Amino acid sequence: MEVDYIIVGFGLAGMAFADILADNNKTFLVYEDASQTSSNVAGGVYNPVVLKRFTPVWQGKQQIEDALPFYKKLENKFSAIYDHTFDTYRVFKSIEEQNNWFVASEKPLLNSFMDDKIVKNSNTGIIADYGFGRLKNTGRIDTKLVLQDYKKLLEQQKSIRYETFDYDELNFKEEKVHYKDVLAKKVVFCEGYGLHKNPFFQHLPMNEAKGELLTIYAPELDVDFLIKASVFVLPLGNHQYKVGATFNWKDKSLKATEEGKKELLEKLDSFIKVPYKVLAQSAGIRPTVKDRRPLVGIHKEYKELAVLNGLGTRGVMIAPKVAKELYEYLEMATPLDPECDIQRFYKK
Numbered sequence: 001m002e003v004d005y006i007i008v009g010f011g012l013a014g015m016a017f018a019d020i021l022a023d024n025n026k027t028f029l030v031y032e033d034a035s036q037t038s039s040n041v042a043g044g045v046y047n048p049v050v051l052k053r054f055t056p057v058w059q060g061k062q063q064i065e066d067a068l069p070f071y072k073k074l075e076n077k078f079s080a081i082y083d084h085t086f087d088t089y090r091v092f093k094s095i096e097e098q099n100n101w102f103v104a105s106e107k108p109l110l111n112s113f114m115d116d117k118i119v120k121n122s123n124t125g126i127i128a129d130y131g132f133g134r135l136k137n138t139g140r141i142d143t144k145l146v147l148q149d150y151k152k153l154l155e156q157q158k159s160i161r162y163e164t165f166d167y168d169e170l171n172f173k174e175e176k177v178h179y180k181d182v183l184a185k186k187v188v189f190c191e192g193y194g195l196h197k198n199p200f201f202q203h204l205p206m207n208e209a210k211g212e213l214l215t216i217y218a219p220e221l222d223v224d225f226l227i228k229a230s231v232f233v234l235p236l237g238n239h240q241y242k243v244g245a246t247f248n249w250k251d252k253s254l255k256a257t258e259e260g261k262k263e264l265l266e267k268l269d270s271f272i273k274v275p276y277k278v279l280a281q282s283a284g285i286r287p288t289v290k291d292r293r294p295l296v297g298i299h300k301e302y303k304e305l306a307v308l309n310g311l312g313t314r315g316v317m318i319a320p321k322v323a324k325e326l327y328e329y330l331e332m333a334t335p336l337d338p339e340c341d342i343q344r345f346y347k348k
């Protein structure tokens with residue numbers, strides 16, 4: 001079998017890259033072994049403002065401008081709804097935070113998202129004595145559903161193999177890559193935290209962070225916006241909410257833990273005062289990089305091997321943009337953004 005590309009890993013990165021190949025009539029084969037869960041468990045939230053400090057997310061506005069049409073296109077392709085828009089309400093802890101919000105909401109990159117008025121809390125189920133700051137034009141992508149739908153299409157096209165990619169089986173001949181029965185021009189590795197097993201790219205400085213989330217049922221809460229306090233409470237519909245997420249830089253297992261649950265519930269109870277039931281708990285590893293920038297580019301020796309990783313805490317927004325940049329780099333030699341290019345780690 002001969003293809004233009006092999007893609008290893010089908011999370012948000014692999015999906016965004018596969019889609020751009022499909023749009024450009026390139027042939028590809030995906031390998032996916034379900035060893036990582038990040039894209040499937042993610043809250044899927046997009047929001048271009050850092051809600052701790054009220055600063056713009058790195059390239060956030062541009063990323064959203066690339067990302068939303070991408071998911072819209074997939075909605076049309078699969079006749080499904082993935083993008084659920086809502087406002088985000090940031091709970092203020094003090095008057096000082098209110099003031100910081102006012103100042104930030106006047107800045108050019110932020111003013112199309114941050115409402116400059118304080119929203120008073122009228123919901124008896126929420127503790128928010130200093131009110132909320134309202135962010136407009138935010139939402140969540142149902143990452144699990146879009147990945148599921150996309151995989152079904154690839155199954156029909158026989159473009160996905162559910163098996164672990166074995167790095168030892170790679171051979172290089174005449175500027176092509178041989179992998180078992182497949183001959184490809186290039187291999188793009190999109191393995192998320194799985195990168196640490198990849199002998200070609202495992203030297204890249206990841207600083208991955210495990211995250212845990214709960215799904216709760218809270219019939220009396222009755223909110224249709226995302227509440228952001230020490231954790232977020234994200235409306236899923238039918239009185240269900242996702243609560244998250246933890247950050248753990250030591251534990252690299254995919255297991256949901258009692259400590260994770262306890263931490264989330266303690267934080268939740270500090271600003272929610274309605275009864276709720278925990279329905280589920282999930283965990284995943286965010287592929288975060290030491291310098292907090294994506295990992296995009298080609299291997300310094302094997303030019304047929306590329307990497308698309310390091311989406312960190314914001315894969316929903318970043319994936320479509322960096323996938324496009326990698327594609328244009330590989331096919332048209334358009335230079336990569338030096339902040340994302342893995343060459344930054346090769347320079348002395």
Ligand SMILES: Cc1cc2nc3c(=O)[nH]c(=O)nc-3n(C[C@H](O)[C@H](O)[C@H](O)COP(=O)(O)OP(=O)(O)OC[C@H]3O[C@@H](n4cnc5c(N)ncnc54)[C@H](O)[C@@H]3O)c2cc1C
Binds near residue numbers: 036191311
């Ligand atoms: C708890 C939590 C909450 C989050 N919330 C948000 C959020 O609200 N908004 C947001 O934008 N981001 C969020 N993120 C971050 C987001 O999930 C990631 O940025 C994104 O999913 C990374 O996508 P990826 O495709 O690079 O990696 P992954 O999703 O990890 O995908 C990699 C894929 O490669 C496969 N794979 C790996 N190795 C191999 C191999 N050798 N052979 C075959 N297949 C292989 C894995 O099985 C996996 O499917 C969250 C993450 C977590 C953990």
